[in-house]
Amino acid sequence: MYQKDTIVALATPPGIGAIAVIRLSGAQAFEIANQCFYNIKNQHTLLTQKSHTLLFGKIKSGEEVIDEVVLSLYKGPRSYTGEDTIEISCHGSPYIQEQIINLCLSLGARMANPGEFTLRAFLNKKLDLTQAEAVADLIASDSHASHKLAMQQMRGGFSSDLKLLRQQLIDFAALIELELDFSEEDVEFANRAQFIALIEKIQQKLAPLIDSFKLGNVIKNGVPVAIAGKPNAGKSTLLNALLNEERAIVSEIAGTTRDTIEEVLNIEGIAYRFIDTAGLRETTDQIEQMGVERSYDKINNASILLYVSDGATINNSTDLALEIKQAEQFNIPYLLILNKVDVTNQMVIEEAAKQAQIISISAKNGT
Numbered sequence: 001m002y003q004k005d006t007i008v009a010l011a012t013p014p015g016i017g018a019i020a021v022i023r024l025s026g027a028q029a030f031e032i033a034n035q036c037f038y039n040i041k042n043q044h045t046l047l048t049q050k051s052h053t054l055l056f057g058k059i060k061s062g063e064e065v066i067d068e069v070v071l072s073l074y075k076g077p078r079s080y081t082g083e084d085t086i087e088i089s090c091h092g093s094p095y096i097q098e099q100i101i102n103l104c105l106s107l108g109a110r111m112a113n114p115g116e117f118t119l120r121a122f123l124n125k126k127l128d129l130t131q132a133e134a135v136a137d138l139i140a141s142d143s144h145a146s147h148k149l150a151m152q153q154m155r156g157g158f159s160s161d162l163k164l165l166r167q168q169l170i171d172f173a174a175l176i177e178l179e180l181d182f183s184e185e186d187v188e189f190a191n192r193a194q195f196i197a198l199i200e201k202i203q204q205k206l207a208p209l210i211d212s213f214k215l216g217n218v219i220k221n222g223v224p225v226a227i228a229g230k231p232n233a234g235k236s237t238l239l240n241a242l243l244n245e246e247r248a249i250v251s252e253i254a255g256t257t258r259d260t261i262e263e264v265l266n267i268e269g270i271a272y273r274f275i276d277t278a279g280l281r282e283t284t285d286q287i288e289q290m291g292v293e294r295s296y297d298k299i300n301n302a303s304i305l306l307y308v309s310d311g312a313t314i315n316n317s318t319d320l321a322l323e324i325k326q327a328e329q330f331n332i333p334y335l336l337i338l339n340k341v342d343v344t345n346q347m348v349i350e351e352a353a354k355q356a357q358i359i360s361i362s363a364k365n366g367t
Contacts, residue, residue, distance in 0.1 A: 003123060006032060008104040009112035010097055014147075017092030019150055022100055024086040024109060025079070032107045033086045035058060037071060041100055046086075051075035059090070061103050068094045070329030081117055082124025086326050130159045144269025145219045165202050172198065218303055222264055222271035226299045229308035231279025234339040237363040238308055239263065239276040260298050275302065304342060305334040311360070324357075 006026030024033060034046040037158070039057040049055065053073050059066045072087040079085040090096050105111065113119075115136070122132045138150035175189040182189075218224070227235045240246055243263055261276040275298050278291030299305060306329035314320055320338075327334045338352050338360040340342065352358040361367055 003120065006108055006109045007112035007116055007120075008101055008109040009117070010101065011087065011117075012092075014094070014097075015092075016094060020090055020097050022088040022090065022097065022104070023112075023117065024088070024104060025081045025083050025112075025120060027084060028108055029084040029086045030073070032104055032109055033088070034073065035107050036103050037069075046071070046073065049080075050072055051078060059103070061099070066099045066103070067091055069100075070103070077124065077126075080126065081120040082126045083120060084224040093275065096278070128159050136315040139219075143219075143222075143266050143271040146271065148269075149216060149219050161205060165198070165205060167203070168198055192240055222273040223304065224273045224275060224298075224302045225304045225306060226275045226277060226295075226302035227306045227308060228277045228280060228295060228299050229337075230310065231281055231310040233279070234363045235279070236261075236276055237309045238306070238337065238339065238361075239274055241363045241366060242274060248335075260294055297329050299332075302332060303333050305330055306337050307334055308337045308339050311338050311340040311348065314338070314348050316346055316348065320348055320358075327357075335359055337361060341367065 004027065006024060006028040008022065010023045011021040011023040016364050036059050037046060037055075037057055038060055039055060045055065051074055055071045055073070057071070059069050067090045070089040072089070074085040074087075076085070077082040086183065088100060090100055101111075117133050118127065118135050121127045121130065127135070134150045137146065141147040141150050142310050143182070176195075178189045179187065188269050227239055229235055239261065242265060247261065247263055262279070263274055265272050265274060277295035277298055278288065280292060280295060283289050283292065305327065307323070309323040314323065324336055325337075327336050334353075334357065336352075336358045338349070338358055340362060341349055341360045342362045342365055344360075349360055352360050
């Protein structure tokens with residue numbers, strides 16, 4: 001609706017920094033910048049400059065110098081948005097940023113809406129929809145895996161394959177419509193065998209993309225890992241040991257944790273969201289009961305369960321089997337963490353060592 005407007009916005013995070021970048025995009029970008037930018041010789045020079053060049057000079061409001069800046073010039077369509085674009089690199093004072101943006105607004109620009117630079121890149125066919133979505137994912141990436149996923153999507157990823165398949169479908173649809181127009185002639189324009197083969201090929205392409213949604217989502221947002229178990233099993237101690245800091249309150253009193261605590265840990269390039277939950281038990285305490293209900297909700301929405309068992313209360317293989325059964329009831333991938341091995345029956349530890357899904361630890365001692 002407002003694509004003909006020239007827009008302006010801060011392109012770097014708000015706040016104090018060494019440098020801030022203010023972006024102008026639109027048909028009047030060069031003209032607006034030219035009215036307030038002066039080079040060393042105090043000349044307006046932008047309209048005659050080549051694209052993809054840098055200029056050093058001053059931003060002035062009337063006779064008042066606001067800042068010394070570097071301008072990056074990009075003439076459309078060879079720019080991020082596909083339009084004429086100016087990027088003003090100024091000092092990172094919030095006051096300076098505000099003054100330059102207000103000056104651009106007074107000269108005819110308007111404030112960009114959230115995501116509008118990328119929207120214009122999409123409308124001007126500089127990005128397709130999947131690439132436009134990947135821009136936000138790339139900015140928000142906080143691990144090697146999420147960065148790699150966003151970069152793959154930014155480069156086109158699977159979109160080029162889908163474009164080719166879409167075009168083939170359109171071609172076949174055109175041939176079938178042609179047959180309908182000549183239905184009385186009993187002529188077949190579209191080869192049915194090729195058409196069926198194309199449909200099967202498309203299904204083979206789409207099925208793994210659909211199946212990969214959950215994987216891509218957890219890579220982008222972090223893999224949710226619930227730490228659950230009975231009260232006083234050592235769940236909070238385990239979280240503190242993983243984070244190497246006293247993040248959760250630890251006490252010998254059962255039911256200390258009454259709400260969930262979440263922390264992110266980057267392990268080999270993948271972000272894991274560890275969620276410490278309230279101890280699972282029947283209780284008459286209304287507050288603790290709310291915490292237990294929230295624990296079940298977090299477990300059901302987790303990708304991995306770390307079920308922590310108190311080794312001091314397990315005396316034989318039957319007790320251990322009951323703990324495994326408790327972990328299996330949630331129907332998600334799990335590891336049974338046999339905690340407090342420093343006070344656990346040796347026979348139980350040996351039995352646990354035979355089972356791949358059980359890890360024996362002492363969270364308190366760091367073992």
